[in-house]
Amino acid sequence: MARWADHAIWWHVYPLGFTGAPRALTAGGEPAHRLRRLEAWLDYAIELGCSGLLLGPVFASETHGYDTIDHFRIDPRLGDDADFDRLVAAARGRGLRIVLDGVFNHVARSFAHPEWFRREAGDVAVFEGHRHLVALDHEQPAVVDYVGRVMNHWLARGVSGWRLDAAYAVRPEFWARVLPGVRRRNPEAWFVGEVLHGDYTAYVARSGLDTVTQYELWKAIWSSLRDGNFFELSWALKRHDELMGSFVPQTFAGNHDVTRLASQLPDERHLAHALAVLFTVGGVPSVYYGDEQAFRGVKEERESGDDEIRPEFPSDSAGLAPYGWPVYRLHQRLIGLRRRNPWLVRARTEVEHLANRAMALRSRDGDQEILTLLNTSDDPYRFPVGIDGLRVLDSSSPDGKAPWPTVPPHGWAVLGQ
Structure with missing residues (x-):
């Protein structure tokens, strides 16, 4: 993994929604310079504590960006190339990196090279039943060459890496043919594949990717808090710790394809518990735009069912609702804690104490450690864990004082050296 990625914390933005772009591309229309709206939010991302933008699709597409x-x-x-270059320059001037969304599994039916479409039973193959998303034939050398040229083109324009959409639908051997040539020209580039389930470690090893998306941990975080069942999170963290022995997963509590974290949790007090897990275990974390303001939104399995989770942002932060700022400041605190302990990116985590509604996690790397205590019950909970040599780094108690390791009802604490 590129060394700079050890310090990456992403603000994940879906540009078409964020900028209020029309639902569909109009033929022959002049470029609208909406990318410039993102520039007004770069300082906001920095103040949040992020070090880069993980951008959703920005390439010409028919509708939602994934039909390229x-x-x-x-x-x-x-916008156009000039708008993109301007955004990259503005981000670089602030020390922010940009990673692009590469949709290389499927394209729009109007894509210029229908000879590259994969065919099944005499017809073109489509992605997960979506008739307008046609699968590329990844066995064709021309497709291998094309994807490599696209990656190199935008890396040369100043981006730092690629998120590979629907990588789980592509044989890992395809990336193993594409990436070596790209890495020769761009040795510091970082590549993350979207993989939902299965053998993450084998996919990384066979593909040559740096990492994949940690959907198992994402699901366990909100589900365990919703259901009052930390045993689910414990299982996922054991699996996560095994993955950490091979690569550093890309971790998240929300993204452009899933129901918002604030909508998954019936008790808003537990949003802090989810963030405490995200920022005190190993991985390269991302924050999906709006989650840092406790945006709500439910993904629905229908046409336009993603609209609610991909909303337009106001022109600047003054247009945000006042009730979201406490959650923004909570993100700042925990991201700040993460940045002050950069070793956490490769930390190994052990569940030290476990009950349905109480959990103690100890993350370590060498002689460095952090202890995260989570209590979602209605009563104070005394954790039978050692805290010698540790002090409170952050907690749900306003003054940081409590009879630790007793945690108040629906409270949390992060202790460290």
């Missing part, structure tokens, strides 16, 4: 027409062209609804 041309990977070498900025979507006119967002």
